Amino acid sequence: MNNDREILIVGNGEDLCSKGTIKNFENIVAADGGYNNIPKSVKPLCVIGDFDSIDEKDLPERIEKIKFSQRKDFTDIELAIVYSIRKGYKNIFITGISGSRKDHFFTSLMLLKKYEKYNIHLLTSKEEIFILKPLTIYKFLNMKDKRVSFFSITPKSEKIVSKGFEYEYKNRTLYFDSPIGVSNRIIKDKVLFTFKKGKILCFLEI
Secondary structure, eight states: OOTTOEEEEEOSOSOOOOHHHHHHOSOEEEEGGGGGGSOTTOOOSEEEEOOSSSOGGGSOTTSEEEEOOSSOSSOHHHHHHHHHHHTTOOEEEEESOOSSOHHHHHHHHHHHHHTTTSEEEEEOSSEEEEEEOTTOOEEEESOTTOEEEEEESSSEEEEEEEESBSSOOEEEEEETTBOTTSSEEBOSSEEEEEOSBSOEEEEEEO
């Protein structure tokens, strides 16, 4: 099992994390045409999907190819998530999920919720997006002046406490239908954030 290792899934979107970040991952999976977003010096574990965005004949023979029918009930990104989970990875990062297809981006946000028991983070060129869980103390270190937004993805998230933001939370409640947690700012080198009930989607500027 690979419980302590990380894996990066690279999708076919245009808004990716940096090439340097991609190269820092030892384990990478390409979701279909996401292979074209991987630096040529990097060999992914496999390319997975229905191959509607890339011709498998154009892929090197040494790379494993896992092909699915185009008539399927899962996106290529979800297929890559399931592959990663079955291989035992608990820390899953995904990039290349944002671009001209906003429905694909929204789908990826929904997949965060579907697989919330796993530690999944979405990476764009400017943000890291992930779910925060209750009764956990989250620390944001050395991120002064970065923007951060919090949205309740349950009807409400309660007893929120923070230290180190421009707008602090002092036993506050966030509601799903009232997105007042948008565009806060980190003002300290060490920030703490916790809450007692609910689930929160975090957009963190990187």
